[in-house]
Amino acid sequence: MAALKIIHTADWQLGKPFGRFPSEVSGALSEARLDVIDRIAEVAQARGANHVLAAGDIFDNVDPGDRIVLQALSRMDRAKLTWWLMPGNHDHARPGGLWSRVRGHAPARVRIVDEPCAVEIEEGAWLLPAPLEHRKTLSDPTAAMVDMETPAGAIRIGMAHGSITEFGASGESTNLIPPDRAQTAGLDYLALGDWHGFLTIGDRTAYSGTPETDRFGREEAGACVFVEVRQGNAPVIDRVETGRYRWLSRRWDLSILDHLHVELADLRSEHRLNDVLLDLKLAGAASLADRVGIIDELEQRVAHELRHLDLDGSGLVARPTPEDVARIDVQGALAGAAAILQARADAGGADASLAAAALERLYVEAMRSTAGAEA
Template sequence: MATCKIIHTADWQLGKPFGRFPAEVSAALSEARLDAIDRLSAVASDQGASHVVVAGDVFDNVDPGDRIVMQALSRMDRANVTWWLMPGNHDHARPGGLWSRVRRVAPARVRVVDTPEAVELESNAWLLPAPLEHRKTASDPTAAMVDMPTPPGAIRIGLAHGSITEFGAAGESANLIPPDRAKSAGLDYLALGDWHGYLTVGDRTAYSGTPETDRFGRDEPGSCISVEVRQGDVPTLERVDTGRYRWFSRRWEVSGVEDLRRKVEDLRSDARLSDVLLSLKLSGVANLAERVAISSELDDKVAHELRHLDVDTSGLVARPRPEDVARIDVQGALAAAAVSLQARAEAGGPDAGVAAAALERLYVEVMRRGAEVVA
């Protein structure tokens, strides 16, 4: 029985700008996507695979810039593996465009598959690509695979970029692929891109996910798939982690700074904090001093340990105790304001949240001024 070992990957999106983040964070995330090529090389070596097939969106757009292109190609050239690069919706093929330029400068071990024609991977194994010529197309990009000729008894590996039909309602999604394409086209394996997480569809079709996670909502690290394809038999798939950065979304209920510290320690057991981007929503009820201590812990410590922190503390309610207000050692108008704000915060009316926030701000400023006087 003919067999072929490949590494299936997709959605590198090299050159992605990550513009919502500070410059040092976006630069680190962009560089990590290039570093993922080196990790994929290592996976191929460890798994004994001679080919890495990239199911679209190698680049984030059709003009990623010369540095990104040359960095990617030079890294691929260092690996003892053949790379098969196919255009996706972000980097779709067009005459005289990105892929013509890549082909001109690519080393021999990098192959561009930008036409829907079967190409020989190795003896008895053929790749059937479905490159995208537009960002969105209403037609099924894999339809041509049904009639792509390959020698009798050869392994047939499809390579495509798009959404399985069930993922979206007909007419609302583009680049739709039927879930039974592997069967209808006689494929031994269909390697897909576009979905940024690992997902299998039946026993012969899978999404590899991106090698570097790029959004909140996916706690798992970036990955690829090591695939042993066997002619006429079900392929063997092994998901392999490749990602450096982890994008965690968490909702924590806390009542004091010690609660927060325990949850941070739990997070530390999941990943190295310097490689974590955290989207955090806090909830709970804390006295005013603890509310301020929690904010200080996040701003002065946790945010600096993490690669990046997005935090929403609007769900953490401050319930000031009499002793909290007593510590606001002010007189005259400020004293009256503190009492009024406390009453409004405790009343729970429509402006209770604003009153609590204002009281907290007053508390912080008084404590800060007191610390400066002592110093």
């Protein structure tokens, strides 16, 4: 065989709970991880690949529940592809465990490779898997590939889940894979899982990354990898985006409400907000009126447009103007209270931040009272 077209993917982590989010957000994120199976199938069919190799962590844990298992298998069965699923560290193989249950439900299109034995996936092309039997192992899971025999001239594709030694791991690190394993085992391609971003090591080894991003710190969309594997030659490797949600981290330095509008316009021009989870930190100094307006717009409007907003406004300092204080109460006791709070906030002592927060609250309540009286 001269070449074989495959899709390499990993780290689906189906059934991940996303427990720190509200239920409507966690539910959407969990469902997206199932939906991405359909997009992987679309990529495979568009690129002419008949095989999908999933290099571990298909499931987030060893007991994902029947709905997750059956939903995943049903989606895979719809596509006219062969899916090769291998246990990783989150969903490691154990007798009578998850993979026995998956195998019991799996349609013919879904093949479980939970033993370190070479298997012919197409005439002249062999898969050499390194399934994990434990969540952590001190031994190299790919060592057995060196002695896995295949016919002369066959395409050899390794599949493993773990960390490349050069990532800086030391001591009793687990699931370590040497960076030259493709060369020492005579592999035409080594498909790796565990690292959630796309990464190539040399010309014959790659991490596909997760197909649906699941954490802040990775701003790129999730992806799979199209690979054209050629016996004896370096493979063609092409990253293809599949993810729906974008997890963005931003720091906006603001001083007036219009600055927020500029940042939001830029964000809307680049992304669909309903597909964005935003970790936003504010910085700068604004009048009390502008700070209240900025926070209010983010919490009462933008947060509802986004899939999710994590907002830290503590870095946006209020600098009350005389006009701000005058609007609280031109006469009466509130004016005196506002003056005292402003003085303490300006003094910068131990209770400055508390005084600033109290002044802001006083301003907000005064504006609400004024609005109610005018209604």
